[in-house]
Amino acid sequence: MAGPHLPAYGAASLSDFPGSLLATFGGGGDNTLGLEPASRVCLFLVDGMGAELLRAHPGTAPFLSGALGRTITAGFPSSTPTSLATLGTGGTPGEHGMIGIQMAVPGEGRLFNCLRWTAPGLPIDPEVWQPATTVYQRLTALDVDAVYVATGAFDGTGLNRAVYRGVHHLHAESIDERIEGVRHALQAPRTFVTVYYSDLDSAGHRSGWGSPAWLEQLAIVDRMAERLAETLPPGAVMYVTADHGMVNATDKVDVDQHPELMEGVSLLGGEARARHVYTLPGAASAVEATWREMLDGRAWVVSREEAVDSGWFGGSVRREWLPRIGDVVAVPYGGCVVIPAEAEKLEWAFTGYHGSLTVEELNVPLLEIHR
Numbered sequence: 001m002a003g004p005h006l007p008a009y010g011a012a013s014l015s016d017f018p019g020s021l022l023a024t025f026g027g028g029g030d031n032t033l034g035l036e037p038a039s040r041v042c043l044f045l046v047d048g049m050g051a052e053l054l055r056a057h058p059g060t061a062p063f064l065s066g067a068l069g070r071t072i073t074a075g076f077p078s079s080t081p082t083s084l085a086t087l088g089t090g091g092t093p094g095e096h097g098m099i100g101i102q103m104a105v106p107g108e109g110r111l112f113n114c115l116r117w118t119a120p121g122l123p124i125d126p127e128v129w130q131p132a133t134t135v136y137q138r139l140t141a142l143d144v145d146a147v148y149v150a151t152g153a154f155d156g157t158g159l160n161r162a163v164y165r166g167v168h169h170l171h172a173e174s175i176d177e178r179i180e181g182v183r184h185a186l187q188a189p190r191t192f193v194t195v196y197y198s199d200l201d202s203a204g205h206r207s208g209w210g211s212p213a214w215l216e217q218l219a220i221v222d223r224m225a226e227r228l229a230e231t232l233p234p235g236a237v238m239y240v241t242a243d244h245g246m247v248n249a250t251d252k253v254d255v256d257q258h259p260e261l262m263e264g265v266s267l268l269g270g271e272a273r274a275r276h277v278y279t280l281p282g283a284a285s286a287v288e289a290t291w292r293e294m295l296d297g298r299a300w301v302v303s304r305e306e307a308v309d310s311g312w313f314g315g316s317v318r319r320e321w322l323p324r325i326g327d328v329v330a331v332p333y334g335g336c337v338v339i340p341a342e343a344e345k346l347e348w349a350f351t352g353y354h355g356s357l358t359v360e361e362l363n364v365p366l367l368e369i370h371r
Helices: 014-024 051-055 062-067 080-089 135-141 158-163 175-185 199-207 212-231 284-294 304-309 319-324 345-349
Strands: 040-046 070-073 102-104 111-113 145-150 168-171 191-197 237-242 251-254 265-271 274-279 299-303 328-332 336-339 363-370
Touching: 014 070, 014 080, 014 135, 014 237, 040 212, 051 062, 051 363, 062 212, 062 363, 080 135, 080 158, 102 274, 102 319, 135 145, 145 175, 168 175, 175 191, 175 212, 191 212, 199 212, 212 237, 212 363, 274 284, 284 299, 284 328, 299 304, 304 328, 328 336
Parallel strands: 040 191, 040 237, 145 168, 145 191, 251 336
Antiparallel strands: 070 363, 102 111, 102 265, 237 363, 265 274, 274 328, 299 328
C-alpha cells in the first residue's frame, strides 16, 4: 500500500473555503479557491458525499454529476466534527484543535467526545475548547447575514456552539422546510446561508456506500440540490461540498481480542479509521512498535511527532493542542477498522466508516452553480 494521501491544506482543501468566501464579500485575505464575488451565497453541505463516491454513480445523481468540477480535500481526520470546525473557522485541524471525535482532555486522564459533546464528570466550554473566531462572526462584521438551515436538534449543542458561533439558526426538519429556509434567507441583500443534510452519511454507515439505501439517499440529495439551485435569486451562487467520503469495512479488528494492543495504553481515542492511542509514561515507543507489527499491511502507524511533522493536521499544530493528539496515531487503510470492545453496538454494526487518509475518504467535491 502506498503512503497516506495528504490533505491539500493551503491549496485545495476545506480549510481554504472560508478565507476565499470572506474575500469575495470584501473581507480581505487570499481567495485561494478563486471564488467569484457574489452578494448571496448558499453552501449545500452533504454529510458523507465523497467525490469518488459521487463519480461512481452519475446515473443516480445526474444533476450533481453534470455540475461536477473540481475536487478538494477534507482535513485529517476525515470526519464530521473536524470538517465542521475547519469550515467554521478556516483553520486547519492543527489550528482549531478539533483533531478527532474522541480526544484526551489534557491533564484529566479521560476522553472527550466532541460529536456528542460529552466528557463524564467534566464540563467542556465550547468557546474554550475551540476558541477561534468563526467565519460566521467575521461575516456578520461585514454586514453579511450568516444563516444555518438544519434540524432544530442541532441548535445549542456543544459542537454547534464551537463551530457555528455567529449564525442565525433556522430550524428546518423536512427537505421542503430546508429549501424554503434557504429561499427566505437569500432574500437579504448580503447573505451566506449553509444548509446541511446528514441522511446520506447515516445510510452509508448503516448499509454501506453504494447500497440500495445509500443510492436512494444520493438520489434525494441530487433532487434537493436541483431544487435549491432553482431557488437562487439572480446573481446568487451555490456551492456544494461534503465533510468527508467513506469506505466499506471488510476487516474489523476487535481490540478486545488482541490484548497486546492495550499494553502500555492509558486511553484509546479517535475513531475506527483514525485512532489516537494515548500511552502510559515511557511506553510510547513500545506501543508504536506493537501497533505497527499487529496492523502491518492494514494501517499506517506513526508517532505523534511524525504525524505532526508530516502535515497531517496542517502546517503546524498549536502547542496547547498537542496533548489532544495520541502519542501514537493509527490510521487504517483498505477495508480495515479498529474498534474497542466498549464501543457501542451501533458502531460495531456499521458497514461504512471514514476518518482515514485515503482518497475515498479525503476527496470531496466542490461544485459551483450560478443562477
